[in-house]
Structures are given as structure tokens and as C-alpha cells.
Amino acid sequence: MPSLTDVMTADADLARAPGIRTMAAKGAAPEDAFVDWLCRMGDNCLVLGHRVSEWCGHSPVLEEDIALANTALDLIGQTQLWLGLAGEVEGKGRTADNLAYLRDAAQFRNVLLVERPNGDFGQTLMRQFLFDAWHMEMLRALQASSDKRVAEIAAKAAKEVAYHLERSADLVIRLGDGTEESRTRMQKALNVLWPYTGELFLGDAVDQATAEAGIAPAPASLKAAWDRTVAEVLAEATLVKPEGTFQHKGGKQGRHTEALGFILADMQFLQRAYPGGTW
Amino acid sequence: MSSEWPLWEVFIRGQHGLNHRHVGSLHAPDAEMAICNARDVYTRRNEGVSIWVVQSNQITASAPSEKGPLFEPSNSKVYRHPTFFDIPAEVGHM
Amino acid sequence: MYAQMVKAEGAKSREEMTVEERAFQDRIDRGEKIEPKEWMPEGYRKTLIRQIGQHAHSEIVGQLPEGNWITRAPTLERKAILLAKVQDEAGHGLYLYSAAETLGVSRDELLELLHNGKMKYSSIFNYPTLNWADIGTVGWLVDGAAIMNQVQLQKTSYGPYSRAMIRICKEESFHQRQGYDILLKMCLQGTPEQKAMAQDAMNRFWYPALMMFGPSDKDSVHSAQSMQWKIKINTNDELRQKFVDQTVPQAEYLGLTIPDPNLKWNEEKGGYDFSEPDWDEFFDVIAGNGPCNAERMEARVTAWEDGAWFREGLMAHAKKQDARRAAARIAAE
Ligand SMILES: [Fe+2]
Ligand SMILES: [Fe+2]
Ligand SMILES: [Fe+2]
Numbered sequence: 001m002p003s004l005t006d007v008m009t010a011d012a013d014l015a016r017a018p019g020i021r022t023m024a025a026k027g028a029a030p031e032d033a034f035v036d037w038l039c040r041m042g043d044n045c046l047v048l049g050h051r052v053s054e055w056c057g058h059s060p061v062l063e064e065d066i067a068l069a070n071t072a073l074d075l076i077g078q079t080q081l082w083l084g085l086a087g088e089v090e091g092k093g094r095t096a097d098n099l100a101y102l103r104d105a106a107q108f109r110n111v112l113l114v115e116r117p118n119g120d121f122g123q124t125l126m127r128q129f130l131f132d133a134w135h136m137e138m139l140r141a142l143q144a145s146s147d148k149r150v151a152e153i154a155a156k157a158a159k160e161v162a163y164h165l166e167r168s169a170d171l172v173i174r175l176g177d178g179t180e181e182s183r184t185r186m187q188k189a190l191n192v193l194w195p196y197t198g199e200l201f202l203g204d205a206v207d208q209a210t211a212e213a214g215i216a217p218a219p220a221s222l223k224a225a226w227d228r229t230v231a232e233v234l235a236e237a238t239l240v241k242p243e244g245t246f247q248h249k250g251g252k253q254g255r256h257t258e259a260l261g262f263i264l265a266d267m268q269f270l271q272r273a274y275p276g277g278t279w
Numbered sequence: 280m281s282s283e284w285p286l287w288e289v290f291i292r293g294q295h296g297l298n299h300r301h302v303g304s305l306h307a308p309d310a311e312m313a314i315c316n317a318r319d320v321y322t323r324r325n326e327g328v329s330i331w332v333v334q335s336n337q338i339t340a341s342a343p344s345e346k347g348p349l350f351e352p353s354n355s356k357v358y359r360h361p362t363f364f365d366i367p368a369e370v371g372h373m
Numbered sequence: 374m375y376a377q378m379v380k381a382e383g384a385k386s387r388e389e390m391t392v393e394e395r396a397f398q399d400r401i402d403r404g405e406k407i408e409p410k411e412w413m414p415e416g417y418r419k420t421l422i423r424q425i426g427q428h429a430h431s432e433i434v435g436q437l438p439e440g441n442w443i444t445r446a447p448t449l450e451r452k453a454i455l456l457a458k459v460q461d462e463a464g465h466g467l468y469l470y471s472a473a474e475t476l477g478v479s480r481d482e483l484l485e486l487l488h489n490g491k492m493k494y495s496s497i498f499n500y501p502t503l504n505w506a507d508i509g510t511v512g513w514l515v516d517g518a519a520i521m522n523q524v525q526l527q528k529t530s531y532g533p534y535s536r537a538m539i540r541i542c543k544e545e546s547f548h549q550r551q552g553y554d555i556l557l558k559m560c561l562q563g564t565p566e567q568k569a570m571a572q573d574a575m576n577r578f579w580y581p582a583l584m585m586f587g588p589s590d591k592d593s594v595h596s597a598q599s600m601q602w603k604i605k606i607n608t609n610d611e612l613r614q615k616f617v618d619q620t621v622p623q624a625e626y627l628g629l630t631i632p633d634p635n636l637k638w639n640e641e642k643g644g645y646d647f648s649e650p651d652w653d654e655f656f657d658v659i660a661g662n663g664p665c666n667a668e669r670m671e672a673r674v675t676a677w678e679d680g681a682w683f684r685e686g687l688m689a690h691a692k693k694q695d696a697r698r699a700a701a702r703i704a705a706e
Contacts, residue, residue: 046449053443053452056459057436058672060680061284062467063305065436067319069460076453097448121683167315174308174690175683182686263444270447270505278562279447279505279555282685283481286474303540304471306480308691320464323457324544343411 033209034147035090036109037216039099040206040252042082043110046100048131049075050263051118060121067167071128074160081153101271105260112251113196115259119189122175122182126189129168133229134200136165137222146214169233176237183238190234191242198247200226206252286335287313289320291327299331310334375431375495375519376424377587378659381416381598401603406532409475417602421531422476423492424604426483429469430494434487434669436462438502439511447505454551455508461548465541472533488674496655497585499663506559506567506574512552513623514582518616520545522586525612530603553623560627568628575624576632580650586613588652618644 052072059065083096113131118124139161142154175182201223203211210216234241250256270279284306290299302321307313313332321327341349357363366373387395394414400407407413436459443459446452470480486492497515502508523545527538559567586609590596599605617636624631635648657663 050444053456056443056456057433057440057463058676060676060683061306062433062463062470063307063316063320064683065463066323066460066467067316069456069463070319070323073453073456073460076449076456080449097450100449101447121680163318170312170315171687174312175686177693178686178690179682181682182689185682266444269445274564274566277447277564277567278558279451282681282688283479284684284688286471303468303537304474305467308687309694312687312691320467323460323464340410343408 030209030213031089031091033206034213034215035086036206037210038082038086038089039107040109040111042079042086042096042099043108044114044131044135045075045082046079047108047110047260047263048114048128049073049079050267051114051116052124052128054118055121055124064121071164071167074157074164078153078157078160081156085149085153097271101268105256105264106254108251108254108256108260108264110251110256110260111196111199112248112257113193113199115251115257115263116193116196117259119192120185122185123189123192125168125171125175126186127193128164129172129233130193130197130230131200132161132165132168133226133233134197134222135161136229137225138217141217141222145216150215165229169229172233172239173237176234176239186237187239190239194242195244195246195248199249199251202247202249202252204253284308287317287332288335288338289313289317290331290333291317291321292329293327294325299329302326304335307332375435375522375585376427377493377495377585379420379424379427379595379599381420381595381602381604398601401530401601405530406535407530408532416598417604418476420599420602421534421604422473422478422483424599425469425473425476425534425537426478426486426492427494429466429473429483430487430492431498432462432466432469434494434498434673435515436466437669437672438498438500438665439508441502442505442508445505446508451555458512458548458551461544464544468537468540469534472531472537475533484677488670488677490661490670493659494669495585496658496663497581498669499658499665500577500581501665503577504570504574506556506570507578509552509555509559509571510574510578512548512550513556514552514578514620515585516545516548516552517620518582518585518612520549521612521616521619525606528603528606534604556627556629560629571627572629575629579632580654583613583617583647583650584652584655584658586610586616588655614644617647621645 049072052068052075055068056065056072059068079100080096083099087094087096087099113127116123116127136158139154139158143151143158145151145154172186176186177183201219203219207216207219211218231241270277285308286304287307287310288304289302291302292299305313305316305320307316310332313334314330317330317332322330353359385394387398390398393412397407397412397414397417407417439455439459439462443452443456446455470483473483474480483492487494497518502511520542523538523542527535527542529535529538556571559571563571588609590609596605596608600608621631621636633648635646637646638644639646658666661667
């Protein structure tokens, strides 16, 4: 459902919305854009890893519980790399942990898709697939990044994500083409999540700056390959791509859904309640 | 309908070129998923580079009651083991 | 332990045994392993199913109290370590269910018995984890106690159980250390509030940890039979004593006080004297009245029931694929 601001805010206004750091605006220093972009990569992994880890001990079957924990562990590891580099490039002495645990929601740069609630197991898997399909294309492109550190992280992460995508695509296909109930659930999951996929391909000034510097591909350039993967998998899964064209946005610029606040309340509790502790 | 997934036996070959070794079992709806599950369950600590799975009920095992006739005859063939032979120290390593 | 109060069936003296039973007992006495399809007394099989099943249930219910804190772990590294640890426990459950399955009972059947309350799991997992130091304490004390039990069970007479234990022990080695490491940080480098948290955790977990070994088995018939079959190697009291002796110096190093005024070194026996836990509380928890029994069972049952469509969906897909392949083969012929 579109929120009031979604309806009212034109794209160009987004960067100037209150609570959003001005980095996203035109003319930002290239390092600032780079830091912002690294936070986007890191926060996607952090928030999705967090969501997936919520299943630990609660999955439908032991084998799946173990497999999902592997995915979450990969994502937490990738978070450490991306946010670690963000802190390094920023040069203010912030560590990956500082960035993860001491920023508030408006400073988070993840896409809205990854913060969507787990829902039933089907929704979790569908979210994973839609994200993995993008993540894979992104990491493939990033291995040619002009920044060596980015290329190295991408090369390591790409191996992990290739497996994530293989699994999530496989499960979407199997459940789509499973029982009547599993198909219905997967279709519903797809319908619910579809309006959160567009943001993955929406560029802004940060993306433009990193693309011009050869650090990262322009988001829109990943769309064709993503479309192809998704179309193939949905066809095999006997699922139907939703008709609607409306797409939510704002996560990349720090304007999130209500869900993120609760995630952070959980995640950051100890660091906030006991500042200066050693863990 | 019983939806219990069949049981599979998992065999893994480690880094050092040894034979595949039975490491345990798991449940999966089919062979392809059994391989995926085996990767996730049994190679978390870098244990393997190759996985075999076979559905448990497809394994034919030797009968425990025939243990004697099957395996004891080889007990007396001590000459198959290199330690059976005394080689003079003077001839060096053999 | 993870299998507390397991009733063993049919204790028999040598004279009472049949020829087969005597031959079976001789094999065990010689240290031979019993393997799945071999002849075994019905009591041995039933007792093992109970014990391994209860052990497996404990592993998966044991995911819950620690799983509680995965989303609240204070650093990315701690989050990863805890997640990997709780994931290991799921693996342990899986290995143990597999071992039980070799005795002719399926995992789903065992889960059903857990869900309808006919099978139990370790009392310890019915206690809540209330602060982050609890995660350290559970790793240190609860995994510590479990390891003590599991190390000896590597020598158990039933082959698949023994092999599962060997694999589990290998993986367990980091569990206790990660727990102690959490407490080292909090107690030796932490703030006064963090130290207070650690002491609070110690106060709450000490006696429940001692209860894990089960009541004194001096005069338990079941225990005698299980030991004769080598599906139990040490007595509950032996293990409890060993656990206390090992733990006291570790607590001292952390600067934590063990909540037992009677704890004292006994030169003569070469071990510590200590107070018994409140066994009434233990039996209450076993009977379902611990602080978290209801939540733990609800979480397990919900996971199982909500996941039914997923398991069925995948099975249905596998069958469809089979049928398609078969049809394609026929068409090709
Ligand atoms: Fe697969
Ligand atoms: Fe365990
Ligand atoms: Fe453990």
C-alpha cells in the first residue's frame, strides 16, 4: 500500500527529505558517496542476515534450519566486510560494529525488501530469491570494480551468494510446483513482495557518483539480467508475475518502513543500554 | 498423505584424496535436495570436496549373522600383511 | 543429563538370561559394538530409543533459550559465533535422530512423541535466558555438563549412537569455550553492570546445571541395567562431582561466587563438597511446571505445524518430478 509520502514525493525531492543525509544530493564529495554506497551493500546483508537468523530453531524441518543458518552466517560475514570498508573509507575510526550498532534507522541504507517481515516460510524464501537474484548480478559486476577492495569482497561474496541463489531458486520452483497450498502461498508471497523489488534498480546521485568512478554498476544496468532469472524461475515454478507497476522506495536514502525500527531495537539493545561495555 | 521425507546416507570425500566415507544420514525429498542438505549439514567445517548420497533403503548390507563366514577366513591369511615378513636390516627400506 | 530419568527395561541376572541374551551381554562385555540389524534384546532397543530420542529432543529444544539472543547479540562477531553454535545444536539433533532411526523408529514419530508430551527433553532448557551473560553461562555450564556426559558416551555399546557422539564431541569443543569467553570479557574487562549480569546468571544457572546429571542413581535399577548394557557409562553422581570439581576454579578465575555456602574442598575425597539442588524443583520442571516449559513446547509445535505445508509441498514436487521422468522414459521407449 503506498504511504502518503510515496504518493506525494517526487523522485527529485527524495534526497532532500528531512532526516536524510545530504550525501545523496548532487555534488556530494565522491568519498561520501562511496561510504554511503558501501553502507547500502553492508546494510542489505546485515538486515537480511538478521531476518533470516530469526528462523533459527523455528524452521519447518531440521535440514532447512541448518541451511538457513548458513545463509545468515554468510550474510553476517559479508556485513563485516562491507561495513568494515565503509568505516575505513570514511576515516573517522568507526568500525563495522559501530556502524551496525550505533546508527539509527534514518542512517540505514538497506533496500526496503530486506527488512520486510519473515511472514510464513514461503515469504522468507521468496524474499531471499528476489534479493539473491539481484545480489548475484551486483556481485558479478563488482568483481570488475575500479576499487580493488570492493572487487575482492565481491569475489568472496559471489561464491557464497551463488549457492544462496541456487537454493532459493530451487525452493521457489519446488514449492510453486508443489501442492495447491504451497503454490498459493508462494504466489501470495510474490504478490506481497513484488512492490519492493523496484528499488533495487533505482539510481540516485550516490549511484551516479560510484558508477562514474567505476566503483559500481548503475543499478538499472542489472535489471535485464534480474528480469531474465526471475522470469525463468517463476515460469518453472508455475507462478505469475504480478501485474502492478507501483514500487516502494526510500530505503537506500534512509527512509524505511516501521519494521526497521523494531529490528534495530532488538539488534542494538545491548550496545545502547550498556554503552562502553566490552563484549 | 505421509509427507515424511525419505532417509539418505551421505558419503563425503575430504580434501586429501581419500575415498568417500560414510558420515551420517539426513532427510530430503529427492536426491538433488539431499546433496544440498548434505552440503549444509555435513560440510560446515570444511570437511569435504565431493558428496555422494544414496537413499537408505537402496543399500544392501551384509547380514550380521554371516559375520563369521564372511570375515573370519581372512583372519588366517596373515601373509597378506607386510609385517608378516622379516626383512634383514642390512637390505634397507622395503 | 540430556537424557535424564530414562527408564531401562528388563534388568536380568545372568541366570535369568536366555542363551541369546547371554551371548549379547558377552559381546558388550568384550567391548564389541552392537550394530543396527543385529539381534538385540527388546529392552535394549526400547531403552536406547528413549535415551537417544530424549537426547535428540534436548538438542533441538536446546536451540531455543540461546536462539533467543541471536538477534540481540552485542557484536557482529558474537552474533555469528552464537548462530553457528545454535546451528550446531540443530545438527546434533539431526545426528541423534538419525541414530535412533536405525532402531526402527522414524524422526517424525519421535517428534510426534515430543509434541504430545510422551517424551521428555532435558530439564535445563525450561529455564529462561534473561541477559547476555546467560548466553556465556549456558555455553560454559550447560554445554560443559553436556560434554562431560557425551565424552563418556562415545564409548557406548550401540554403534550408531557412539559414532554420533564422536561427531558431536568434536563439534562441542568450541561451545563451552565460546561461553567462557563471553564471561571472560564481561567479568575481567567489563563494566560493573556487566559483572553483575554475570553473577546474576551464575546464581540462576548453578543448581539447574547440577540437576542436568539427574538425581542420585545409587539405588536405581534402571541405571544398573543401562550400565550393564553400556548405554550409560558413569553414574550421575560421579559425573556431577567431576563437573563441580572442574567448574569451581573456572568460576574463581572469573571472580564469580558459586551460590552455595556449603561448597568446600574436601581433602580426603580429593573433591569438593557441595549442596544438592532442590529435587522437588527438578521434578516440577520434569512434570512440565518449569518457568518455560509451555513456551518451549509451543515454539516446537508451532514450527512443526506451520511447516507442514512446506514439507508436503516439497515431497509433492519430488513425486511429480519422478512421475514426469518415468513418463518421459516410457515415451522414449
Ligand atoms: Fe539444488
Ligand atoms: Fe549439542
Ligand atoms: Fe553444545
